[in-house]
Amino acid sequence: MAEEQRATASAGYAMARLEQALERALTSDDLAVRRRAAARVDAWRNVLDGMASGRLTVGSRTPVADTPAWVTLEVAHGGFATGRYLAEAPLREDELAWVPSDAPGDNDRERLNLWFLSDEGLASLGQALRSGNYRIEVPEESALLIVAWLLERGQYAAALDLTFELRPLMHRLRFTPTFSPSSSTPSGAVVRLQPVSEVRSTLRQATVRPQIAAMLETLRVWNPLYDRLVALWCDTVDDELPELTADGAVVGGWPCRVWPDDWAERRSQWLDEFRAAAEVHRQPRDNFARLQAALERCPSDSSALTGREVGWIRRSLANTIQAHGAPGSEARAALRTTQSAVAARPTYATLAHVLSCRLDRFPADGGLPTLDAIDGEVTADEIPAAAGSAIPAHLLAKAARALEAPIGELVDRGVISSGEVLARVLPQVTSQLLAANIEDPSLAAAYAQSYAAFRRRRSLLLLNLEHQVRFDELPWIAAVAPYRDRRVQATRAAAQSLRETTVLALTAFPQTILPNPLVREFGALASQADLKLPLVEEVAADIFMGTFTEKWRSAATVASRVMFGTLYARYYDLPASWPAVEQRRYKRWGKATADDFAEVCRQRSREAANGGGGHVAQNGTVLEQSQILTTHNLAVLVDGLELTDWLREVAQELADRAFAWAVQRQTQPLTLTGIKNTAYAWRQAIFYLSFCSQASQGEILARLDERAGPRLAPAVAGLQQVVAGERFDAAGRTVGGGRRLLGWSAGPHWLAPAVREDVHASGG
Known part of the structure; x- marks a missing residue:
């Protein structure tokens, strides 16, 4: 049988992203934004050049020609490989010091890698392994550590095989870690979102917003000058100072009638100070500018001014006296005192700098054991003018991104604010659980750091049912597989961690489906716990291949069993x-597929066919049915982790919160992505509602009916009618006029018919 034709990605998406990056690089007022955009321009140009030349095959798990799957690639938005290797970089200063002049190799990188295979180099690697004083940022950086470990244990054949596999890329990739004086990896059950260095850098980039800077400039520079300018002109008034009547007319004396003896001298001094300030600060406008311009033309009298211009001076004086009081008055003095106090306060940028300096006391690649050490009022030693000022809560929240604490605490603090963020920190726990199966502590530490680095790899865009590279596909990880035992204690710990993290994810973010990175991490924990859970990922509608692998069918089987008879x-x-x-298995691109499951999804998706829609929207309707049939992992996790009793206790709260999110989302302008997320939250809520008692269901629906507006009314009615015993017809309607809420629609969506379909193409 001929091999099925393999699909590849279109360059259209990459071209659109390049255009966006170019526009941002050329038009942004922020230098940092322009620099980041310029870097993205380079990345997308590399993508397009590679696709045009055939060097890149986007959609393959080996997208770069002549490159093994295990090489860590630079990946642009959407999963497009740029062709660059992340472990390929010029030698750092500390690395150059290692390279002997007589080492073999065609370049410094190759010479350094080969030197580390010498007796002296292997001894250095062995010492680093035993001390733990190294850091692995990219998985490849642990490769020669593993070679050294194998050789120390007499596993010469395994070390030779591994070296043979690494040898073709030794001239390009860094296969050794960064040696550091101490390990900065969190231990136990604590994690951190960012190292101190990243948080510190973010704080030091804080700037005063232009509006705030302009206000402070006015308060500190221009207001004192303005008051003296007004006083100069008031000194030329021949009678009562001008003021405004109720109807806006100006009454009182006229300026330019009397000229005090020292007026010219004070005028000259004021103009000198104004010009000095104007060289540094942006000049004010309106009354200030009018009075200043007139002053320039009056060295000793007003002969250069017209009567109309004198009238404008009079009105300007009346305006400011009416608003702020006359020069020297109690009202004007009180206002300026208040404004001076405001101007004297330190800006958030100043306080951010103070906080960043406090972080200097901690290792750059480490974390914070507590926030107490960086909290507290600003001292005179730090910034005398800001002494006594408190560090604002929002700046401490930024610093908390480096706090090392249990995941639950970081969720409570808002540091972990979504399932995606949870997926970023969970590998710090998973890595230690996976390494717990290794008896040798030095190998376990290297294994754990390698796993954490591997999880930082960005996912590739994959077609043809291909899967992402797995951790055990890295040659140096495969080489130590025989030294990982299945320990009962580690297995139990992984199961407990998976259970706790699942509970945390559902409790903290009940309205959202589990994001793909978190699903993959749950899969790693399940494997370590020896649990066979058919966890499924969200598939992007624009790359859906029209079928599913068998685990989707397995997940649907679990969902039908667990949810049988429920709401x-x-x-x-x-x-x-x-x-x-069936005995006969279907295969596409060499993978066993669940074509019967895919056909059920296609048939069910007809409900969302509304007389239109492109292929992306049509794919989306099929994919949504796959999520419905599998509950997108909820049933699998609740069943496999024995969470039913727990869920019954909290289901009412979770359903309430998920419904509340869906209702609140309707107060914002709806995009089709917003409609999709509303429907996903609705589905999550109905799952939780299914574990509530009948009385609780009634209470929740009563609250939902009160909160939901007219936009969601058909969906609320449909849910109420199903609870009462009705069923939807093939079009997703009830006899009572209710509607089933789905997220995707091939054509206009009834929830927001005016929203354009093409926005949906970015949905997953």
Whole structure:
């Protein structure tokens, strides 16, 4: 049988991203933004050049020609490989010091890698392994550490095989870690979102917003000058100072009638100070500018001014006296005292700098054991003018990104604000659980750091049912697989961690589906816990290949069993069961597929066909049905981790919060992505609602009915009617006029018919 044709990605998306980056690089007022945009321009140009030349095959798990799958690639937005290797970089100063002049190799990188395979180099690696004084940022940086470990234990054949596999890229890739005086990896159950260096850099980039800077400039520079300018002109008034009547007319004396003896001298002094200030600060406008311009033309009298211009001076004086009081008055003095106090306060940028300096006391690549050490009022030693000022809560919240604490505490603090952020920190725990199966502590530490670095790799855009590179595909990790035992204690710890993290994710973010990085991390924990859980990822609609692998069918089987007879099953018309798998297996691109599951999804997606829609929207309707049929991992996790009793206790709160999010989302302008996320939150809420008692369901729906506006009214009615025993027809409607809420629609969506379909193409 001929091999099925393999799909590749289009360059259209990359071209659009290049255009966006170019526009930002050329038009942004922020230098830092322009620099970042310029870097993205280079990346997208590399993508397009590589695709045009054939060097890049976007959509493949080996997108760069002549490059093994295990090489860590630079990946642009959307999963497009740029062709650059992340472990390929010029030698640092500390690395250059290692390279002997007589070392073999065609360049310094190759010479350094080969030197580390010498007796002296291997001894250095062995010492680093035993002390733990190294840092692995990219997975490749642990490769020669593993070679050294294997050789120390007499595993010469394994070390030779590994070296043979690494040898073709020794002239390009860094295969050694960064040697540091101490390890900065969090231990135990604590994690951190960012190292101190990143938080410190962010704080030091804080600037005063232009509006605030302009206000402070006015208060500190221009207001004192303005008051003296007004006083100069008031001294030329021949009678009562001008003021405004109720109808806006000017009454009182006229300026330019009397000229005090020292007026010319004071005028000259004022102009000198004004010009000095104007060289540094942006000049004010309106009354200030009018009075200043007139002063320039009156060295000793007003002969150069017209009567109309004198009238404008009079009105300007009346305006400021009416608003702020006359020069020297109590009202004007009180106002300026208040404004001076405001101007004297330190800016957030100043306080951010203070906080960043306090972070200098901690290792750059480490974390913060507590926030107490950086909290507290500003001291006179730090900034005398700001002494006594408190560090604002929002700046401490930024610093908390480096706080090392249990995941639950970071969720409570708002540091972990989404499932995506949770997925970023969870590998710090998972890595230690996976390494717990290794008896040798030095190998376990290297293994844990390698895993954490591997999880920082960005996912590739994949077509043809290909899967992301797995950790155990790295040659140096595969080489130590025989030294990982299945320990009961580590297995139990992984199961407990998976259970706790699942509970945390559902409790903290009940309205959102589990993001793909978190699903992958849950999969790693499940494997370590020896749990066979068919966890499924969210598939992007624009790269859907029209079918699913077998784990989707397995997940749907679990969902139908767990949700049988529940509100969720009735609302979404879940199949009561799935037939036994046929003996004949379907395969596409060499992968076993669940074509019967895909066909059910296609048939069910007809409900969302509204007389239109491109292929992306049509794919989206099919993919949404796959999520409905599998509950997108909820049933699998609740069943496999034995969370049913826990869920019954908290289901009412979770359902309430998920519904509240969906309702609140309707107060914002709706995009099709917003509609999709609303429907996902709705589905999550119905899942939780299915574990509530009938009385609790009634209470929740009553609150939902009160809060939901007219936009969601058909969906609320549909849910109420299903609870009462009705069923949706093939079009997703009830006899009572309710509607089933789905996120995708091939054509206009009933929730917001005017929203354009093409926005949906970015949905996942």
